[in-house]
Amino acid sequence: MDSSITPHLACARSRQRRIADDYAPPYPAWSARIDPAVERVVMANYGVQWRNPADALRALAHARDLHATLDATSGARHVDLARYVDEAGYDTLVVQPYWTDPSAFRRWETRDEVAALRSAETGLGHFREILTPTVDRLETLYSTEDEMEGIGRALATRSPPVQEHAYWGSARDRFPIAQTDALAPGGQLGFTVASSGHVTVGGHANIAIIRSGQDWGPTSGEERRLYLEEIEPVLRAGMDFLRDRGGECGCYVNRYMRIVDLDGTPQEKSFGWSYWRSLADMEGWSEGHPTHLAIFGTFMKTVQALNFDLKLRLWHEVYAVTPEQQYYDYRNCHAETGFLKQLPR
Amino acid sequence: MDSSITPHLACARSRQRRIADDYAPPYPAWSARIDPAVERVVMANYGVQWRNPADALRALAHARDLHATLDATSGARHVDLARYVDEAGYDTLVVQPYWTDPSAFRRWETRDEVAALRSAETGLGHFREILTPTVDRLETLYSTEDEMEGIGRALATRSPPVQEHAYWGSARDRFPIAQTDALAPGGQLGFTVASSGHVTVGGHANIAIIRSGQDWGPTSGEERRLYLEEIEPVLRAGMDFLRDRGGECGCYVNRYMRIVDLDGTPQEKSFGWSYWRSLADMEGWSEGHPTHLAIFGTFMKTVQALNFDLKLRLWHEVYAVTPEQQYYDYRNCHAETGFLKQLPR
Known part of the structure; x- marks a missing residue:
């Protein structure tokens, strides 16, 4: 296998x-395959933060402007736009582009219009959280065979059904570096x-990050009802716990996010995005x-x-990064934003 | 730790x-300590099986006769008596003595009165399932500090709170041999x-056996209600699944057993006893x-x-044995008894 x-x-x-070498998982799952030409990927989060509902359209316009720069010439292989309300009640939109070529990312980020957007004095909060893991420091898993999400769309190629899943600890076993x-x-x-209040955060060794997604668009009937009425409320409670009390178990930051269209309309896709001590x-x-x-x-x-016949699509990507493979900065954000919550005071 | x-x-x-070396479990648990003088233990099951309720007293008398031989001179360090109804609807009583000295076990088993009981033609079914693991092939865990059960009573000494628990895979990490x-x-x-129909079964390498116990005697009020009304029915359903369909996941035999007094009165103690391919x-x-x-x-x-304040006592002992450290025989038992269920036919 x-x-x-x-x-x-x-x-x-x-x-x-x-697992033993003859382990056979009880149901299939797939991972993204990594082209040997790809040595490092870039997963970036550009956040814009506001509290006053009157600022929502301006925030969306800013996110759209940034999104518009992520065209074919940017080299970005995939881009998501997502929204969440954080623990302090602030609304946030995050543009999430992926690259498989760090030099393309650097060329894009230093373009004049991108640099201008990144330093714009909007009165809103802005943050960048950027991961640049080598490919031995990421793993992915997809529950359905139809299409991948996130980094899987950037990597483009899917594996056959994989052996290392459906047991606790399988994420670690999927990491090349964990060999x-x-x-x-x-x-x-x-x-x-x-x-100026601009804060730059340096991460420590082996901070772990997970993007764990749900797509209930393809569900219908009883499955849809069970997802929305049974599963989602429990998922939300877990996400709220990590957001508010994650520090108790090594979670620095958690965001339960909803994918939105460029006009801000929520899609039937959500994901958790979290940073962990390890x-x-x-x-x-x-x-x-x-x-x-x-x-x-x-x-379960x-x-x-x-009867194990699900249309619900579940997937995740996990990273474990060196200090050099992570970069976080916060400009005009409230004091509980992202890693700022960890600032000793 | x-x-x-x-x-x-x-x-x-x-x-x-x-786990990482700095792992700290969220709540305490204890293991039995093994005296350096003890190299091997013996955990034996002497079963007597019947179907007709009219045979119950005779079966109990047989079990009591065997139990009576397990006196101070037998060298047995602890003895339990337990009862279950198996997948074929047969009632069974099992005498479960423990030794920490295999030679004392052999001396006891070859005593005239023990040999006579073992070969008695009672019209009932009789089986022996005997484990003689070296001490590197067992692990134990106890959720409360008051007293141990099973092999823990034979080993007599308790550890300080141990590090390897409260995570999946911790049982393996508690096995000395799994180092x-x-x-x-x-x-x-x-x-x-x-x-004669007498069947002897030889086990293969690394069959794993668990005795996993519950003692709700000390519970009261809401905890007792939650145990009996919420937990126990789910536990029973899991035990029934393993008994009836365990083969789907590598479980050869499962018995959900109740500790009984010498007059057959159930105590408020139960346990699962199961054999696994690995x-x-x-x-x-x-x-x-x-x-x-x-x-x-x-x-959970x-x-x-x-609020994590439980009187319920949970414990288990797990063995993983070589072919030489296990012995099973069945005399006049029905064809689904214990390992007989695995007999190709």
């Missing part, structure tokens, strides 16, 4: 997988605060915390009720 | 634990059928099967409702 690890990234393991590395956290967050902390919440076990248990109950 | 592995059994790991061994299954079950199969059901996730999820929900 095929491994989730793209063949050219496989190496002799010094760290074992949790030989424990991905232990190291060092500290670093904060550089300018007199992959082990993420595993700990996922495997052991009542709020996640409730999500998982409710989902539903899967049984529907 | 202390390891579940008794210090003299610790060695340099070639197989990593799932360096994957405990992969190997070989086949072997059956020797005598013309520890990995046991992990797979535990971590992934809806029936176990339902048990786990219901328990209850734990939250009770």
